[in-house]
Amino acid sequence: METSELLKKVRKIEIKTRGLSNQLFAGEYHSAFKGSGMTFNEVRDYHPGDEIRKIDWNVTARFNSPFVKVFEEEREMTVMLLVDTSASEFFGTRTQLKKELITEICAVLSFSAIQNNDKIGVIFFGNEVEKFIPPKKGKSHILRIIRELISFEPQTNGTNVGEALRYLTNAIKKKSTAFLLSDFIDEKDYESALKVANKKHDLIGLRIYDRLQENMPNLGLVPFYDAESKATVLVDTSSKSTRMEYNKRASEHKKTLLNQFNKSGIDYTSISTEDNYVKPLMNLFKKREKKR
DSSP states (O other), rough: OOOOHHHHHHHHHHHHHHHHIIIHHHHHHHHHOOOEEEEEEEEEEEOOOGGGBBHHHHHHHHTOOOOEEEEEEEEEOOEEEEEEOOOOOOSSSSOOOOHHHHHHHHHHHHHHHHHHOOEEEEEEEEESSEEEEEEEHHHHHHHHHHHHHHHHHOOOSSOOHHHHHHHHHHHHOOOEEEEEOOOOOOSSOOOOHHHHHHHEEEEEEEEEEEEETTSOOSEEEEEEEEETTTTTEEEEEEOOOHHHHHHHHHHHHHHHHHHHHTTTEEEEEEEESEEEEEEHHHHHHHHEEEEE
């Protein structure tokens, strides 16, 4: 992609997603995600009912009167985006490709993060981790992330969610809020990696999907190309039994994913390529705010 074309795309996404972040997500984001802990703010006079363990004994001794320490939530966070770059993300039958939707969502989350003075970083993964952008602050850093999201060319085709989660656990020492964006078309077992990552970090799953992958239409004899395995198979979509079996497997995959995230204690939502992503993200933020 030529530099001028890339810059135009970056600017277009910046205008759209920054506006959404300013209008819709800033307050919800701030309320939905906790900081990494409590930080000391000041001391004040002791009031009846204050916890004894909060008494500042040094100040109390100096002034011969009880004082307590006042803490406030440390708002600054580290936000990580785990972005699935496997070949199946280059699929979309309606409004946009899954990759394009992931790029927009990541941009919105990135602008929301810097408005909250948070650091943000990215892990691109396919069969393995392909690129790591360490978390930093600032608009120039966000624009770099958007450029990479648009232009990054993966070297592998498959998906290894577990490998991405293990990389997150090892690379990011401080607790972070981590968004895992994928279609989760991964036959490998990664449930233990989910649990380990969520124990150290605040992990959120965002399943990106296309409706055609869940409901096979009657289109006659159609060549199905698997972008990850590079195999092509002719499928008779006019067969009712074939469509029912396909739809059944898709439904079972969705249920398995939901159960897996619930068991791991991870917030999770699904977003379709043909729907507006604002509503599911807002619902997720509000759900998290109620749990606080």
